[in-house]
Amino acid sequence: MKKLNKMFLICLTLAVLTGTVFSTSVFAAAPYVKSDTPSKITIHQGNSYTFKLTVVDSDTTPVFTAGNSTIIEIYTCKKSGNTYYIRVVPMGFAGESTGLYSTIKDQKPQLQCVMAVATTYLVNEPYD
DSSP states (O other), X not given: OHXXXXXXXXXXXXXXXXXXXXXXXXXXXXXXXXXXXXXXXXXXXXXXXXXXXXXXXXXXXXXXXXXXXTTEEEXXXXXXXXXEEEEEEEOSOTTOEEEEEEEOTTSOOEEEEEEEEEOOOOSSXXXX
């Protein structure tokens, strides 16, 4: 009986250890890009917006694209380590919107933010 209990404990211990090793290797986190602006924003015509985008768990250089490149243009301003500063300029018409996407090698594009174009407002309107 003691041998059977001891054997059971050894098997159980091996199963737990094997399962732990297996689960950490199989479920390792995939690299991703983290944005400082993870929602929808509106950019007025004639203005620009700069995103801070950080690659997590990878040294891979991501590719940044617009869902519709006729609505916004993307410029890389600066790279510091795994952090990229991307400036977007609205080129489309008021009311149009598109997404900013990042793609890491061997992964599908990841939506970072949806951007809408707003009209430019006159600051100094004449009074009647």
